[in-house]
Amino acid sequence: MRTFTILKTILMSALMLFLFNNVSFAQGCTLFEDFEDMSQNSAYAGRMVTTPSGEWMILGHSQMDTNDRYFGTRSIRLRANNSDPATGAMTIPGEGTEGANVIQMQFDKPNGIGAVSFYYGSYSGHSGGIVSVEYSTDGGTTWIKPVNNSVTAPTWVNAGREMQEFSVPINVQGNARIRIIKYKQSGTQNTLNVDNICVTDFNPEGYVAAPTFNPPSGSYTSAINVIITSATENAIIRYTLDGSDPNEESEEYSTPIAISTQTILKAKAWKEDMEPSVVSTATYIFPQSVNTLSALRALAPEFTGGNNSGSIVYKYTGQAVVTHVQNFNNVKYIQDGSAAIMIFDPTGKITNVEVGDRITSITGTLSNYFGMLQIAPIEDCENAGYFYTVPATYITLNQLDNDPNNPIQAKIIRVEDVLYMQTGNFERGKYYDLKQNDIVYDSVVYTDKFEAEYIGQQIPTYITNITGVCNFKGGSGIPTRNRIVPLDDEGAVKITNINKSAIKLAPNPASSFVNIVTGAPMKLEVYSLLGNLIHVESLSEGSNTISVSNYPAGVYMMKLTNSNTGQSFIQKLVVK
Numbered sequence: 001m002r003t004f005t006i007l008k009t010i011l012m013s014a015l016m017l018f019l020f021n022n023v024s025f026a027q028g029c030t031l032f033e034d035f036e037d038m039s040q041n042s043a044y045a046g047r048m049v050t051t052p053s054g055e056w057m058i059l060g061h062s063q064m065d066t067n068d069r070y071f072g073t074r075s076i077r078l079r080a081n082n083s084d085p086a087t088g089a090m091t092i093p094g095e096g097t098e099g100a101n102v103i104q105m106q107f108d109k110p111n112g113i114g115a116v117s118f119y120y121g122s123y124s125g126h127s128g129g130i131v132s133v134e135y136s137t138d139g140g141t142t143w144i145k146p147v148n149n150s151v152t153a154p155t156w157v158n159a160g161r162e163m164q165e166f167s168v169p170i171n172v173q174g175n176a177r178i179r180i181i182k183y184k185q186s187g188t189q190n191t192l193n194v195d196n197i198c199v200t201d202f203n204p205e206g207y208v209a210a211p212t213f214n215p216p217s218g219s220y221t222s223a224i225n226v227i228i229t230s231a232t233e234n235a236i237i238r239y240t241l242d243g244s245d246p247n248e249e250s251e252e253y254s255t256p257i258a259i260s261t262q263t264i265l266k267a268k269a270w271k272e273d274m275e276p277s278v279v280s281t282a283t284y285i286f287p288q289s290v291n292t293l294s295a296l297r298a299l300a301p302e303f304t305g306g307n308n309s310g311s312i313v314y315k316y317t318g319q320a321v322v323t324h325v326q327n328f329n330n331v332k333y334i335q336d337g338s339a340a341i342m343i344f345d346p347t348g349k350i351t352n353v354e355v356g357d358r359i360t361s362i363t364g365t366l367s368n369y370f371g372m373l374q375i376a377p378i379e380d381c382e383n384a385g386y387f388y389t390v391p392a393t394y395i396t397l398n399q400l401d402n403d404p405n406n407p408i409q410a411k412i413i414r415v416e417d418v419l420y421m422q423t424g425n426f427e428r429g430k431y432y433d434l435k436q437n438d439i440v441y442d443s444v445v446y447t448d449k450f451e452a453e454y455i456g457q458q459i460p461t462y463i464t465n466i467t468g469v470c471n472f473k474g475g476s477g478i479p480t481r482n483r484i485v486p487l488d489d490e491g492a493v494k495i496t497n498i499n500k501s502a503i504k505l506a507p508n509p510a511s512s513f514v515n516i517v518t519g520a521p522m523k524l525e526v527y528s529l530l531g532n533l534i535h536v537e538s539l540s541e542g543s544n545t546i547s548v549s550n551y552p553a554g555v556y557m558m559k560l561t562n563s564n565t566g567q568s569f570i571q572k573l574v575v576k
């Protein structure tokens, strides 16, 4: 009897252990994230994190203390009680909110999404934090809130650091991604932890196949005719053009739909004895072309003291030089002969762009974020060349005024013969006063470049010059105005330390020509993929244009040998 009791206890313990280990891992997760194995682990900051499941954008905190709740060793702590980028809050594009913390997939999961579940619990003595789930089926361009998408964390009970599970049915097919958002909340302290995110596949059994669109979502330059189909035979497809979800009263699809303006097309399919399909959405954009940054700025929403977002998509077709980049939210400053503007790109639509690049075809919406004009890209731009420089605009401190339409905004500016009124070391995210011609100008310097080399260095105690970027920024108790954000390297005014062997090919893929910029004279040899040498040419230092119009489409190896050092480099070129 006694042996049996012990055995029973062991068996029960084993069973309990089994249940405990699996309690947090809902069945059928084809994507599971427990934040145990992250490429980065740091305090509140906007950053991309690589885990075994993929790349995530995490604006939150992952250094645990005794007040956090988590499985294993770590969860994500979401706060968002203010809008200061230094604490990791972000602006959710199109949401018009001041700040939020977020855990967002930067990749698509195949096979759709059945449900999303995760564990949550209040941090420390906090309570009432609200987290909500959104999903996207267009690569993160638009986010949709499923029904009953949010949950509120209860009052703190510390015993065992328990967390509760929240589950939301989503039921979308195809490629999809999710994010968990904690918006800024005022009132009581409402920080909470989120862990063990589980996403299941969509189960298509019994459902009509979701409608698909041809051509698909995207930006187009001329009118299109969209064909809608469902893989389920004889399904009835209904659609809307006003952004609403189709129902059984919506227009029935019979012939291709002509679309020539910005449109959200939604379709849903029905068939007798089956569950109706999920709603499919396609967004068609016909960007309005604008060829100068000055004209682009004039189209931005008015500054009314908050964050004003526009919905019209513009395409900048001029050529602007990238003068300054920041890691946070992939911010970039660009300038052409007419004006400058800031690119706000939290989801990283624009790739492979550096200071000194000349870029074009920037497509996105405009917003006025507390007086700072921004363009939020919806797709990648074209990189038209490299190593360009922009001269700084020389200003006096009285030009750093409170006019949000001041034409120096976002430009590379330079002030001379100024004296810092503060002493000590530079700190990030701080305001400093300057004196020029015996007049003191309050808070005209803002150390917004968090990764700047001067952070931690001594503030000059002598009369100095500053080159920086003009940012319109206000802070708690600090008037909103144009300020100078000092740059380490004098921005694009003087691009120094270019690797003499630096080589860039553009465009790549190419069709008629490729521009090769080198830091030294080079010998070019072009090889086919089979290794046949098909072209030899001597390149001079700087920009060289090579015709590829008679190359058959395919991949080529560009071997470049530095004439001074003999060092060789291979670059791949795609001809389309």
Ligand SMILES: [Ca+2]
Pocket (backbone or CB within 6 Å): 034, 035, 036, 070, 071, 072, 073, 074, 075, 195, 196
């Ligand atoms: Ca964990």
